[in-house]
Amino acid sequence: MHTVKRWFSHSLPAQALVLFVLGLGFGAVFRRDDHPALWAVQSLLYTAVIIGVVAYQRRRTSRATGARPGTVDDLSRRIRHREVPEDPEERALMGRLVEDQLGKMERGSRWLPYWLGLMGLIAVGMLVLGATTGSLAFPVVFAVGVIAFCCGVLWMHKRTMGLLHHMRSALRDRV
Structure with missing residues (x-):
């Protein structure tokens, strides 16, 4: 489980896939009368916007610290666990x-x-x-x-x- 969590926190494509599937599921539940292609297009749009914002924030934090995004993720985990x-x-x-x-x-x-x-x-x-x-x-x-x-x-x-x-x-x- 630890490796899955680590992989998910480091991988933007994995996060994008989960967001897309969740958006598709919400579209199916709340917009039953619409065409499934519309669910997919809306989910893709929402996913692209969210992943774009996350990528921008990751790059901004990486520049501020001078470390790679993966290293920043590891350091954030160590901060949460109060590890110096x-x-x-x-x-x-x-x-x-x-x-x-x-x-x-x-x-x-x-x-x-x-x-x-x-x-x-x-x-x-x-x-x-x-x-x-x-x-x-x-x-x-x-x-x-x-x-x-x-x-x-x-x-x-x-x-x-x-x-x-x-x-x-x-x-x-x-x-």
């Missing part, structure tokens, strides 16, 4: 990766309250629309989903920031 490398060169790469990720997270932190507030306004708007039309089932489920999603985003943000700060201090202590 013994090799000084790997430590330097990991330090650059941690600083790059912390910079991205801190820049994103400025806009996080606004995005979460906007999502809350959308949920409240859905509840108001549901109350005025008399159908509250979907708006309540939607509002609960939005609240759960926002709580998950906040939890993940706090957890990731704590992990990155821990790794920054662990890397500085080892130098």
Whole structure:
């Protein structure tokens, strides 16, 4: 299982294949009346956009750290497991990766309250629309989903920031 996970995290074609199949499945489930060729075209389009964004992010991170994308993936896994490398060169790469990720997270932190507030306004708007039309089932489920999603985003943000700060201090202590 470890080799499959590693292969999947390093291989953009494998990720593209899974995204395409998932998109095709969602098209089949939610767009039953449409032609199957339309499902395939939409799934291909969504897959191309997502893989393009992922490839751009991987290349950007590789340039920032000075390492290959596979090495960046391995270092990210070691960061998640709080493993500090013994090799000084790997430590330097990991330090650059941690600083790059912390910079991205801190820049994103400025806009996080606004995005979460906007999502809350959308949920409240859905509840108001549901109350005025008399159908509250979907708006309540939607509002609960939005609240759960926002709580998950906040939890993940706090957890990731704590992990990155821990790794920054662990890397500085080892130098």
